[in-house]
Amino acid sequence: MTFASTRSSGGGAKEQVRRLLALLPYLLAHPGARVADVARVFGITEKQLVADLGVLWFCGLPGMMPGDYIEVDMDTVEGEGVIHVSNADFLARPLRLSTDEALGLLVALRVLRETGQVTERELIDRVITRLEEAAGQATGAVDKVAVRVDTWEDPQVRATVRQGLEQRRRLHLRYWVPTRDETTERDVDPMRLVLSDGWTYLEGWCHRAEDVRLFRLDRVASVDLLDAVAAPPPQARPRDLSAGLFQPSPDDALATIELDPQAAWVSEYYPCEEVTEAADGSLRVRLRVADPRWLRRLALRLGGSARIVEPADLAEAVRADAVEALAAYETT
Structure with missing residues (x-):
């Protein structure tokens, strides 16, 4: 099904699509539902x-006429x-996956398998086998379609982390922290592997920070399996990632950024407290920033399509970074 998305006060386009996917079946199952009741649900x-x-007036199957x-x-x-x-x-028609849809689902299952427990992987393997056979039959050219997912992280790092999880043993990580551009040494009691925004993270109790931390596997320079038993303290709880990996705190600094239309994706990718759209499609957003260095890197990456308005000292720091970067090009 295709959707014509619009920017609205009920969140970004992704939130609206999620709502529509649940709203339509609900309305079909409850004909004549009251507006007030549906809004409350x-x-x-x-x-x-x-x-x-x-x-919904502009939604239907691909290829439909208006x-x-x-x-x-x-x-x-x-x-x-x-x-x-x-x-x-x-x-109400039975679901029929196209070849592209089946391949997309296979990729998702392969990625999900990498973070699952042993019993979960056995179930996912059975689903993958049946779906590969179905996809092969759909193409009419092969008996079975095989899908392999390549990842950015070192396979040995992933294997050792998984071993630590399954054997409940402490891990020693050499981990690159991008905000400080340094590699740190830390012992971690692994808790689980999670996926967020296409990246795989190890969640565990970090003895250096004395708190639960997430470590992106592609940033793990090396990992060693220790003899110590992994025993996260009672206060160690997995983070709720349903609202996204980055969850700002009211104590974080509030920044205001102007975004040209080509950088509007920032307002949907990162949680914003306020989004104002101008007639030309540019945006003025306000968002919380836990580490100013992160926003400086983002602004530099976006180039001239983003401008930090507030705080003033952060805007000046970005301008200084840009001048220094341009000067480095002139000397080479």
Whole structure:
């Protein structure tokens, strides 16, 4: 199914698509549902719900003509708005994956397998086998499609980390910290492997920080399996990553950035407290920053398409970084 996404007060495009994927089946199962009730179920305002329903008017299967799109009717019954959805019978059809969809799902399963426990990997392996066979039959050219996923991290690092998890043994890491551009030594009691934004992280109790930390595997220079038993203290709890890897604190500094249209992705990739869109598509965003060095690197990476407005000292630091970088080019 294809969606025509819009920027709205109910979050970015990704949040709206997630909502629509759940909203449409709900409305089909509850014909004549009241606007107020549906908004309460999905935890959004009635205004946002109406905006989402407006998007559904332009949704349908790829290749559909405009007249074949989903239809949404909003009537008034006893003074309250009710919703009826029609022309969406294709949602009841059995799912048929295309070859590209099957390959995409296989890639996702292969990545998921790398972070699962032993029992989970056995189940995922069975699913992968059946899906590879189905994908091969769909192509009509081979009996089975084999998918391999290459990763950035060292396979030996991943194998040792997994061994530490399975045997509950402490790990010694040499870990590169990009914000300080230094490699640190630390002992870690591993807790789990997690995926976030396409990267694999080891979550564990760091004895150096005396707290739970996430270590991106591709930044692990080396890892050794120690004889000590991994025993995270009672206060060590896995982080809730449902809202994303970076979860700002109210104590973090608040920065204001102006983004040209080509850099608008920043407002969806990072959690922002406020997003204001101008007529030309540029954005003015306010977001929390735990480490100013991170924002300096981001601003330099975006070049002229991003400008830090506040705080003033951080904006000046970015300008100084840019001048220094340009001067280095002139001397070479």
